[in-house]
Amino acid sequence: MDSYQILFPPSSSSSASAAPPTFPFAHFAYKHAHEFHAGSEMMNHSNETCSSSEVKDEPVNSHVGVSQDDEDKARGDKKKGPSSSLSEKKKPKKPRYAFQTRSQVDILDDGYRWRKYGQKAVKNNKFPRSYYKCTFHGCNVKKQVQRLTKDEGLVVTTYEGVHTHSIDKPTDNFEHILNQMHIYNHF
DNA sequence: CGATTTTGACCAGCGC
């Protein structure tokens, strides 16, 4: 837990091929474009919500970000029980895209279908963090939603992985925004 | 009745 580098995705994606089709939350971003906070620079403009000047505990203040690592994953078996099988992987962290939004509800509908699989109380936060998994068959995308203590109205959503399928609930022509985001991405 | 949420337990990584 710490701060993910909050920034827009792959500004450094050396391998474009590896670049995900789009951000998993692009769709959602569009829907909440008006209240979408992403991009360190973009944020500066809308500093009304977060005055990230004196940050001390909350690393995530006014950044939205992304931090990607490997594209692998390492969930072979993590479960209770004898950990006999485990001699591989070190801890490949999948790319994670974090961004925060202003919303009264934690459950932000981004078009995909999620199933909650856990909830945990995190330190420095009054509100618990919820863990969701994409229910699409074969899609291992996960996301966690957490409300900030400082800004009760701010919800931090962290996506892990990229959806390998289309949105379950298509709506507006968000592809437009997608393109824009791509631009940032390329930037 | 099936899908999803809730909730406690378990495990792994990290810091001291």
Added chain:
DNA sequence: GCGCTGGTCAAAATCG
């Protein structure tokens, strides 16, 4: 080595 914290699983409960 121990304790803390985060992340995940799974059984039970709840919802549509």
